Amino acid sequence: MSTFDPSCLFCKIVQGDIPRYGVFEDEETIAFLDIHPLFPGHVLVAPKSHAVTLTDLPPSAVGPLFEKVQLLAKAVESAVEADGTFVAINNRIGQTVPHLHVHVVPRRRRDGLKGFFWPRHDYQDDEAREAVRDAIERELAKLL
Ligand code: AMP
Ligand code: ZN
Numbered sequence: 001m002s003t004f005d006p007s008c009l010f011c012k013i014v015q016g017d018i019p020r021y022g023v024f025e026d027e028e029t030i031a032f033l034d035i036h037p038l039f040p041g042h043v044l045v046a047p048k049s050h051a052v053t054l055t056d057l058p059p060s061a062v063g064p065l066f067e068k069v070q071l072l073a074k075a076v077e078s079a080v081e082a083d084g085t086f087v088a089i090n091n092r093i094g095q096t097v098p099h100l101h102v103h104v105v106p107r108r109r110r111d112g113l114k115g116f117f118w119p120r121h122d123y124q125d126d127e128a129r130e131a132v133r134d135a136i137e138r139e140l141a142k143l144l
Helices: 009-015 059-079 126-143
Strands: 022-025 029-033 043-047 084-088 102-107
Touching: 009 029, 022 059, 029 059, 043 059, 059 084, 059 102
Parallel strands: none
Antiparallel strands: 022 029, 029 043, 043 102, 084 102
16 A cells, blocks of 8 residues: 655655655666765665655565666666665654655765764674674564
8 A cells, every 4th residue: 555644845745845866666666866975876665655764664665676776787887987885774763754765876986975984883792793693583472
């Protein structure tokens, strides 16, 4: 079932109430140029139906969305002759538009984007590592 939130910026973009530089559209998905690109060619790929985060998306919609992400990653990389791409989703934290969207950002060697030089937080010891692994496995067992 498709949902629409009248107060949502990207729902308005889906409806055509706010202009976009669209690059792709089908029944379920929309892709358009980010208004403040990290680099030219930065696109956002979003489900048309309103969902805030990846975990809010119905599982049956995940495949169709990511098929389009894959398609756009190929097209963007070729279109701007990039060396690769960065594909990412902010879920609540760091998310400024609360309608799920996947960033597809063209990358080049030495392009200055330091996003993945985030500080790492290593496990204190193997016990701490195992406790986290076990907790994730327990949660997965509840979901599967
Ligand atoms: P995030 O911070 O992950 O929620 O990403 C939101 C993205 O939406 C940002 O990269 C913005 O530049 C972009 N954005 C905001 N408003 C618009 C708009 N009207 N059209 C296209 N992109 C937008
Ligand atoms: Zn929305």
